[in-house]
Amino acid sequence: MTLPEISTPSTGVDLLMGVRNGAAFLPGQLESIASQTFSNWRVVFSDDGSTDGTRSILDQFLQEHPGKVIVREGPQQGFSANFMQLIRDLPGTPGHVGFADQDDIWMTDKLSRGITALDDGDEGPKLYAARSFYWQPAMDQRQPSPPILKPCCFRNALIENVASGNTILLNPAAARLAREAARRTDRVFAHDWWLYLLVSGAGGRIIFDNGPPCLLYRQHGGNVIGAGNSLPQQVRRKLAVLRGAFSDRLQSNIKALDEVRDLLTDENRRILDDFAEARTASMLPRLVGLRRIRPYRQSLLGNIGFWGAASLGRI
Numbered sequence: 001m002t003l004p005e006i007s008t009p010s011t012g013v014d015l016l017m018g019v020r021n022g023a024a025f026l027p028g029q030l031e032s033i034a035s036q037t038f039s040n041w042r043v044v045f046s047d048d049g050s051t052d053g054t055r056s057i058l059d060q061f062l063q064e065h066p067g068k069v070i071v072r073e074g075p076q077q078g079f080s081a082n083f084m085q086l087i088r089d090l091p092g093t094p095g096h097v098g099f100a101d102q103d104d105i106w107m108t109d110k111l112s113r114g115i116t117a118l119d120d121g122d123e124g125p126k127l128y129a130a131r132s133f134y135w136q137p138a139m140d141q142r143q144p145s146p147p148i149l150k151p152c153c154f155r156n157a158l159i160e161n162v163a164s165g166n167t168i169l170l171n172p173a174a175a176r177l178a179r180e181a182a183r184r185t186d187r188v189f190a191h192d193w194w195l196y197l198l199v200s201g202a203g204g205r206i207i208f209d210n211g212p213p214c215l216l217y218r219q220h221g222g223n224v225i226g227a228g229n230s231l232p233q234q235v236r237r238k239l240a241v242l243r244g245a246f247s248d249r250l251q252s253n254i255k256a257l258d259e260v261r262d263l264l265t266d267e268n269r270r271i272l273d274d275f276a277e278a279r280t281a282s283m284l285p286r287l288v289g290l291r292r293i294r295p296y297r298q299s300l301l302g303n304i305g306f307w308g309a310a311s312l313g314r315i
Contacts, residue, residue: 012040013096013111013169018074018082019045022102023053025218029104030061032215038111041068043100044089048074048082054102083165083191087182094175099192101166105135105216113214114169117207125174125204127195129163135216144213150298152206154268157197158275159250159306159315160297163206165192167214174199181260189252197253201264201272247315250279279315286310 015033019026033043045058055071062069072089074082083099090097096115100106114128129152133142148162156162170178181198188194200206254276261269271293278289290310297303309315 011095012042013038013098013115014090014094015041015043015098015100016083016086017043017045017100017102018048018079018086019050019054019058019102020048020074020079020082021050021052021054023050023057025103026054026057029100029102029106030057032104032106032108033100034065035108036106036111037108038115041098041111042070043068044070044072044086046072046074046082046086048079049076080188080191084182084185084188084194087178087191090175090179093172094179095172096169097175097178098169099165103218103220104132104166105218107212107214110167110214111169113209113211114167117209118169118171122205123171123173125177125199125202126171126207127163127174127199127204128167128169128171128207128209129196130167130209130211130214132164132167132215132217133213135218137216137218137220142213142216145217146299147210148208148298149210150296152196152200152208154197154200154271155293155295156298157193157200158253158271158293158295160302161190161193161196162208162298163192163196164217165190165195166217167209168192168195170195170199174204177202177204177263181263185256185259187252188256189249193249193253194256197257198260198263201257201268203265203268244314246309247279250315283311283313286313 033041047055047058058071062071075085096118098111114130117128118126131145131147133144135142150156152162178195178198196206254272257264257272264272274289274293275295278286278293281289287310297306
């Protein structure tokens, strides 16, 4: 089905939200969006086959905010495919674009901080991301995510995603880049990691806001990814790496980038090719090749974990 194209004012922001059975959490998130100090927003929802009261909540929100809400049907192929379809359906001249999850609570200045950071006079592709509170709502426990102290660039994006989707904002140039790339890309592991790779790989700027956390990132049993900071979660994550989950994600990212390699800079195409070659080499050439590329994570433990996985051939 061909959807009608809806233009977005360059000074406004389209918020893309994939939803599925979110009735228990949506009211709080929608209230926090409606309370933003930056009021020139529109929300485009993609309902991925909800069977609870999600649709009635969205219909009510549409009635309360006429002209600022669009509800579409999702592809029902998982959360990442749902967001990728939203990106593909962006208008030909998008303005700023943001992403929202159905179960968070935003601080009232979230959008204004992001838009201000993006509107610095540079019209090249830019991606903004920020810190969050990992939130346990039962006791209102809030743990701030760590600051990002190393440069956010393609070498970091190759092996780590620091741009959590619920904090991401794109300027118009990055939105156009993402729309073009999404229309040429099949599947990705996670839309936010793909966006970080794409914008940095294409030579765009990554702006990470180390100021106060911009939202409450609700932690619950239904999180698709979640923070994963507890000891049992960390153990499960390490076991998943040994079983090849991390390697599968890297391979999925490489395949997606190969589909749009002409959008990458010459240097980052070389880095991507060298990284792909090093991953499949025997142990010593693998480590030498990776050392030459110099991929890195933001934390010391993260880097130790990566090189440990690389030594075992689990990347």
